[in-house]
Amino acid sequence: MTQMASLAIAASTGERASGRQAWSLLWKSSRPLGVLVVAWAIAGAITPAVVVAALGLIVGRVPGAIQHGIGSASGHQLLEALVGAAAVYAFSLILDPIGSSLGIAAKARITGELQGRLLKAVSAPVGVSHLEDSAVLDRLARAEGSLTGFFPGDAPVTWVGVVASRISGVIGCVVVSVFCWWLGIVLLLMWVGVRKVMLTAVVRQATELRGETTLMRRAWYFIGVGSKVRDAKEIRVFGLADFVGGRFHSAYQDAITAGQFGLKQLHRRAAVCWLVVLAGYVLALVVIAIAARDHRIALRSLAILLPMLAVTQATGSVSYDDIGLIWAMAGLPDVDRLEQELRPVDDELAGHREPTGMPVSGVRFESVHYRYPAGTTDVLDGLDLELAAGTSTAIVGVNGAGKSTLVSLLSRLRDPTAGRITVDGLDVREFEPRSWQRAVALMPQDPVRYPVTAYDNIAFGALAHRDDRGGVEDCARLSGFAEVVDGLPAGWQTVLSRELPGGSDLSGGQWQRLALARALFATRHGARLLVLDEPTAALDVRSEAQFYGRFIEITRGLTTVVISHRFATVRRADVIFVLDGGRITERGSHDELVAAGGTYAAAYELQAARFRGPS
Numbered sequence: 001m002t003q004m005a006s007l008a009i010a011a012s013t014g015e016r017a018s019g020r021q022a023w024s025l026l027w028k029s030s031r032p033l034g035v036l037v038v039a040w041a042i043a044g045a046i047t048p049a050v051v052v053a054a055l056g057l058i059v060g061r062v063p064g065a066i067q068h069g070i071g072s073a074s075g076h077q078l079l080e081a082l083v084g085a086a087a088v089y090a091f092s093l094i095l096d097p098i099g100s101s102l103g104i105a106a107k108a109r110i111t112g113e114l115q116g117r118l119l120k121a122v123s124a125p126v127g128v129s130h131l132e133d134s135a136v137l138d139r140l141a142r143a144e145g146s147l148t149g150f151f152p153g154d155a156p157v158t159w160v161g162v163v164a165s166r167i168s169g170v171i172g173c174v175v176v177s178v179f180c181w182w183l184g185i186v187l188l189l190m191w192v193g194v195r196k197v198m199l200t201a202v203v204r205q206a207t208e209l210r211g212e213t214t215l216m217r218r219a220w221y222f223i224g225v226g227s228k229v230r231d232a233k234e235i236r237v238f239g240l241a242d243f244v245g246g247r248f249h250s251a252y253q254d255a256i257t258a259g260q261f262g263l264k265q266l267h268r269r270a271a272v273c274w275l276v277v278l279a280g281y282v283l284a285l286v287v288i289a290i291a292a293r294d295h296r297i298a299l300r301s302l303a304i305l306l307p308m309l310a311v312t313q314a315t316g317s318v319s320y321d322d323i324g325l326i327w328a329m330a331g332l333p334d335v336d337r338l339e340q341e342l343r344p345v346d347d348e349l350a351g352h353r354e355p356t357g358m359p360v361s362g363v364r365f366e367s368v369h370y371r372y373p374a375g376t377t378d379v380l381d382g383l384d385l386e387l388a389a390g391t392s393t394a395i396v397g398v399n400g401a402g403k404s405t406l407v408s409l410l411s412r413l414r415d416p417t418a419g420r421i422t423v424d425g426l427d428v429r430e431f432e433p434r435s436w437q438r439a440v441a442l443m444p445q446d447p448v449r450y451p452v453t454a455y456d457n458i459a460f461g462a463l464a465h466r467d468d469r470g471g472v473e474d475c476a477r478l479s480g481f482a483e484v485v486d487g488l489p490a491g492w493q494t495v496l497s498r499e500l501p502g503g504s505d506l507s508g509g510q511w512q513r514l515a516l517a518r519a520l521f522a523t524r525h526g527a528r529l530l531v532l533d534e535p536t537a538a539l540d541v542r543s544e545a546q547f548y549g550r551f552i553e554i555t556r557g558l559t560t561v562v563i564s565h566r567f568a569t570v571r572r573a574d575v576i577f578v579l580d581g582g583r584i585t586e587r588g589s590h591d592e593l594v595a596a597g598g599t600y601a602a603a604y605e606l607q608a609a610r611f612r613g614p615s
Ligand SMILES: Nc1ncnc2c1ncn2[C@@H]1O[C@H](COP(=O)(O)OP(=O)(O)O)[C@@H](O)[C@H]1O
Pocket: 132, 372, 373, 374, 375, 379, 397, 398, 399, 400, 401, 402, 403, 404, 405, 406
């Protein structure tokens, strides 16, 4: 079963770029580099035969030099041949390092371009659901080549190298044909056949292994867990290192085992090919030996012909480069596919309106349903909600009620599966999606910790206005981050990452204040809708008190949504909604809801009782 499943996947991932497609990547990225690679390939194709011919020349001139002395004309000819052969041989030795350095130069360029294309492709969709799609993640891993260690950026130069090597073998066959026309052809056909037979098995094995991307991804995940500081702490405290290592090995083993089918085939084919090559070489040697016995071949020709038999082998050899090439080439169509599949489709509602200054009257959720792609039930189940412009709304609900989901719908990170969201009466999809996202200043529940300076971490809220120093400082003051800056080693210019030289890290609550400042900076520069998902969850009591002390100032003139289960935060809002079972079950001001005696009142009473202590 496992094997059948793996073959089905393998078939679907067996697609590879052609050599021409790979070559065009290099050619487009740099003509001079392309020309150099071609020159290198031509030299690589010719040199093996030339080296052998030069050796033959030496051997052919030795008898004359011995007979007439080294000072004679024959002796000089031998010396010339020796110097010539040494020069050609030395040249052939530097071709490999030249090829490596050209390969590295090409790879660096092409990888940079391909990674840029991939980043653009995964950033293209308005929402983020595709980043939870295993098929997309598999494709991404293959496109990057990170799981096999053979990168698409390797493809062009490796391909040219493999082609050049085959041509060098063909040149060997042509030289053999000069001596005996049919022998050259027999050797050529033999090698072409051997390569075809071997390559089919190698391709199969490489493709099978590659088909196991999901297993490989799981294996590499465990390596990632062990090497990230954030995860590494828990791994130590709970003593999980051996377990994680074990999981890596078993997932890796599963992936490799699934690719063993092609390997068996490879062994059988190799045995058959060995017999064929043995027969071919015996035939060639017999033909040459008979010619030598009958004095039909000069010593010099013999000295060229015998090693030339080995040169012909390059036509048929299948090397590790071929496997690397298969993997490297296979990554290229995945880049194209990701670009095509993730390109936003312009449905009739992919609008072009600009949401400048909106909402003016309000935002409404109208019978909104949302079900996660992998889900079996609707997280939001016919939700109706109105956010009146210029007011603050709080949304409360138990863990998993769907509050963060609601927020991601509001910022079009996901779209409702049914129902709609309107802004001043217009379906939110009528707005240009990116502009709408810019109009929402979102502080997500788990904000990004950008490894840049403290200043830029806030300026990222409206990057185009990065020069607005006063704005950044004011937002930091409002969010309570300003006092953190004073304690940083390089103040605003401190890089917030311990993994970078001179960097510093913040505590969870300090990061949260920073993220709030970033959202506030967005509101300074055009965003009218401020959405705060659990903004005070990591704050200490004093910081939280400061936050709601400034709440009116923070939200002035904005349409604000605050999600929190801290009643101290929530009660400041003009309207509070209780989200339960995917719908709004209660609405009102804090006092109204407490008086109504529903879920809200019960939760409030529970929290208040905790503070009062046992009575
Ligand atoms: N990316 C996701 N894919 C599938 N299910 C999800 C995803 N994110 C959240 N959920 C599920 O949706 C429900 C609501 O989650 P969420 O909106 O984060 O809740 P809240 O913010 O109210 O705590 C939960 O049951 C959660 O398991």
